[in-house]
Amino acid sequence: MFPSILIVDDEPSILQSLSGLLTDEGFEVITANNGYEALKVIDTEAPDLVLLDIWMPGIDGIETLKEIKKNNAALPVIIITGHGNVETAVKATKLGAFDLIEKPLNIDKVIVAINNALNFRRLEEENRFLRKKTIEKHSISGVSSPVQALKMQIATVAPTESWVLIKGENGTGKELVARTIHQLSPRAESPMIDVNCAAIPETLIESELFGHEKGALSGSSTKKRGKFEMANTGTIFLDEIADMSLVTQAKILRVLDEKKFQRVGGGRVLTTDVRVIAATNKDLEAEIENGSFREDLYYRLNVVPIEVPPLRDRAKDIPALAEIFLTEAAASNREKRKTLSSNALEILTKYTWPGNVRELKNLIERLAIMVQKDTITVRDLPANLSDQKTAVSELFSIDGMEKARIAFEAEYVRKKLAAHDNDVAKTAKAIGVKPKYIKSLITANKG
Template sequence: MSARILIIDDEDSIRFSLKGIFEDEGHEVLERASAEEGLKCVDVESPDLVFLDIWLPGMDGLMALDHIQALHQELPVIMISGHATIETAVTAIRQGAYDFIEKPLSLEKVLITANRAIETVRLRRENKLLRTVLPEESEFIGQSPVILKFKSLLSQVAPTDAWVLLTGENGTGKELAAQALHKGSSRYQKPFIAVNCAAIPEELIESELFGHEKGAFTGADASRAGRFELAHKGTLFLDEIGDMSLKTQAKILRILQEQCFEKIGSVRTIKVDVRVIAATNKNLEDAISDGTFRQDLYYRLRVVPLHLPPLRERDSDIELLLNRFVIQLSKRYRREPPIFLDEVFPVLKQYCWPGNVRELLNFVERMVILYSGKKVCLTDLPQEMHTKRSIDPSKKQFNISQEISSIITSSDIDFKQAKIAFETKFLTEKLHAYQGNITRLAEAIGLERSYLYRKLKSYGIYLSE
């Protein structure tokens, strides 16, 4: 993604150096030598990213950061300085800076940080575009009893500071629910920080959550605030909480109990005030039985449990959701909307929708693109909607093989051993059925790809099988 980058620094050499780096990467570069001129440029030129020196003549960088945050809160600002202390860096991060880089500037550090910030801009734009397709709480559009009950509970819980545990299958809208809880609370004007615990490598998750000091480990060339610190006074959304290690769970439990922690490599205690919303698509009670999730953390998070119903349990809402998506996506792509014939809806309502509302959205998007202005009939539906429409994944309708049957009837095997034996057999068969395609298998059985990899590895199941 090509970006427009604004550099605000009174040193000509710094501006010249950064300009060359970013232009070589294909970005457009704007330069200003003072905070006052830089703020004017932000208003007029709408940059995607700002590099801002802390020590500037006249208005300093921290004051300029306050002005940018007040009017352009989603604009990432990377602070730079050759004379700043750790306290200054922490202050900048707490004021909303995206990151902090010390001078002399490292080319690698500058590019990595800038690319990460530009990716953040891209994701925010996509989410903004998605919100035009999915207006606020649109995944909760409907009049089915289960969705009305969920919306009622959501509206009751949102204004409080209560911690919430969201459960539900992939695609049911757990992050959307977390955002709705944040927007309905007194913390609305403060940060909403989301963390996908399954997407962060185990060796990096503590650094991401708690931050680190310079030199705490190889590659830690600057102090960095963690997600808990960034969420101070706001809301921290811990998605896929069931994928964290027991070690990380123990540290998070302490933070939740005491609202304080130490960065990696530091003995200084940082106090925070955060509302925690956690989410999972797993059965945490089973994980507790397996010894992979802490019971005390479960009850600490589960102050208010909210379950998002799968789409198959609210099939009366499918037509309403589909019509909304058709209107919005047709506008987005500037195409004539497709016309869904009445014969289509019984099939759509029978289909199990393993990807839930997200799958429905993707289906409608495909139809808008391929059938603009045309009628959509039964034969136009994807094959899986005909062949799998009566399968309900929640009912686990599969044949029990002789091998599984022997596990069940064996008197020499306990529950945990039986569970491992079943999962090994199940994953081996599924991996073979999907010809080693991990991505498709993960989607089909409702697991995160990274979690599935770890499961396969732990059971000694390899692609060659």
Template sequence: MASILIIDDEKSIRKTLSEILSYEGYKVEEAADGAEGFKLFKDKQYDAVLCDIKMPKMDGLEFLEKAREINTDVPIIMVSGHGNIDTAVEAVKKGAYDYISKPPDLNRLLITLRNAMDKTNLVTETKTLRRKVNKTQEMIGTSAPILKIKETIEKVAPTDARVLVTGENGVGKELVARWLHELSNRASGPIVEVNCAAIPSELIESELFGHEKGSFTSAVKQRIGKFEQANGGTLFLDEIGDMSLSAQAKVLRALQEGKITRVGGDKEISVDVRVVAATNKDLLKEVEDKNFRLDLYHRLSVILIHVPSLNDRREDIPALVEHFLDSACQEYGMARKSIDKEAMKALQQHNWSGNIRELGNVVARLVILSGKTITPEDVFDYVLPARDKKKVNA
């Protein structure tokens, strides 16, 4: 249900507009002057605003200017009985979506509102599409480990050397793989991702190498595997430490010979693929425990890149928080929020067991649940686990 804010010092006008818009299915809130309306606008999210021009405390044009400073996406429709052409032109120049004279023609008002909603939806869809197109995010941070990783990527990416990326869950191993692809000579080709931990061991070979029709009970048609899909590009094998030994043997052969054979087939298919692998496990320990092939380890680890945990690069947290603040506010259509210095300090001191993935989720939570400025109290209420709160209160 779309939410509309009505700002007008005439109670009868507010009541009439509120009744009409409520009947049309809108959720309506009212403010009796510009100052009250601006406070609501700062603290809440609206799909459109109907604003009078002549009001006490803060007039409509001043409200318009201040509102545009914190959110340019919400359409603001000016409604006034004291206006003229010059006032209408000034309002539109300052960012008003439209200008309607009092008493408003209800049909025109409803059509204008509907068009404003369509514009808001288009803006939201455009931002979503841009995020999808620009899927590879920048690598944020100026700590020594991150600068070293960026330097290594720049050196290694133009080559076809295989890379093994290690690090805990949530540190950004996929981002490293994507930048290796983006800066490589294969950037115009595909990057195909396989989460080896998410695929049952009995299906991993079919997933990687494909299968022929009738090769097993459910193989009702031929399937092209990930190696073939990534031909000319990059194959990212995430969580490779969870791959079965039989699949490891076939991957080793594919890397050695540049050829694969589909499950149930006998034809060798040449593939030109650069493999980047990632794991949160100690693969040499897995080799000792006979869970991972030593020869495959050596094939994959021509270049080793270790991504540190967030707890080992706390100096990067402020930049990451600001990045996630921007992303979350855009995603949820909210005005940009700021964060108190003490709140930022509290986030830097937090134990980030889930690393950057956890930090992103926490910032999104704070954006949704906090006021305009994120405070230390917000961090205490929405970030600290219950056991840590007990320690603080003890």
């Protein structure tokens, strides 16, 4: 299919000669004598590109360009004029014209300009398609009430410039929420730069965030751009924000307030224009109380708080998530897609998922690889999932409230330990008991 070109000019000789030349070059040509006619043709014929004369009776080329861009922002327009000047060129460019060519027209220049404009439009369409696919890939899956509420929050805050603080347990998908907000924001064409605050050593975090000049650090033979510099005009995602030291928190707060910083070892002041999205799995208000997080930084970041629900609160979404992960695993491993038996799916739905969506994804991927049959059954599930129903039944079969309470506490602690990577100190802090108490329960329930 040949690209269609709309030529808009009030001079019949221009329409005739240019139409003939472009037809010979393989384009489909449509013509219009004035701006009003051009707008009607665009609505009915949907051309791929417009060659638009500036000086015409009725509405001139500039006014016609304004009207075209109102409803056809992606349609490339090349201005042709015999009265070209800097002011006209600047005005046309600001209104969205792709290029401006002066009369008398050089056909070679016209062809180059047309091909450049069509190539640019094709790239824009590809980018829009890829962005749409990226948004779909990073979309939050699920139909449960908590997820619907989460999607509504994201849709509301994403188009704004507001800073966001995402809270939620490990594995709930906080980074996915951050990426979705960025992809739906006005800054989507600029980068989103991740900063894992828990993974960067204290001695290097200033260099990571603000960059350094050549020779500023031991062994640094080149200049390095920091995360804030790379994220300029885009989004910076400060993950695990609560794991930064108080010293680093103070430095971050200063940059967020002043929007200025210097590279390590540098004297030049750099400015930054970033949207900040932060995330944490900790209770920041409790961290403030115990002196490990700055209150002023908390209020700076906590403009729009978003809570990501744990998987146990959105069990209705587990079947859909399992299907997505099975499809992804099949595509990744280039194997036939496996299915879950109804009994296996029922057990997955009733499990409490201390590791949340990440735990479910990892399990499905492992089962897709390790199970040789087409259908994954209850027998293929790990013991801690398939035995869960039995464990609950045993709790209800215990005679005596005190014995039942002790058994429940032991099971509860076991699940919380699993959620905190078997770290006794972290688990104790999370559930509000002494580490000694957890150790005593572990000892009492061995064997």
